[in-house]
Amino acid sequence: LVSVNSPDKILFVGEALVGNEAVDQLEKFNQALRDFSGQSKPRHIDGIILTKFDTIDDRVGAALSMTYTTGQPIIFVGTGQTYTDLRKMNVSQVIRALLRV
Numbered sequence: 001l002v003s004v005n006s007p008d009k010i011l012f013v014g015e016a017l018v019g020n021e022a023v024d025q026l027e028k029f030n031q032a033l034r035d036f037s038g039q040s041k042p043r044h045i046d047g048i049i050l051t052k053f054d055t056i057d058d059r060v061g062a063a064l065s066m067t068y069t070t071g072q073p074i075i076f077v078g079t080g081q082t083y084t085d086l087r088k089m090n091v092s093q094v095i096r097a098l099l100r101v
Contacts, residue, residue: 009046011075016050016063023065030070045072049086053077063094 012029014022026048034042048066052075063074074089 011047011049013049014047016053019062023064026066047072047075049076051078054079
């Protein structure tokens with residue numbers, strides 16, 4: 001699909017509730033992009049969207065691991081059930097959750 005459609009961005013959409021399993025899913029997604037691209041220089045993800053971000057607490061560390069593993073930012077987080085519930089990533093919120101401030 002990527003080679004045929006040539007998208008501007010490739011976004012991985014994952015659920016924040018799965019914790020560190022999200023890192024494994026992300027790595028498998030990137031591996032599939034490499035394996036099935038049919039290109040000499042396969043593309044990787046350009047960013048991450050995490051859903052159910054409003055329901056996490058100390059599992060927010062997985063979000064940090066995802067960005068560390070890929071070197072790509074979390075662009076949006078889902079905080080509800082509709083498209084209007086997508087928010088830009090709030091780094092301060094993540095730090096507060098990690099430090100439990």
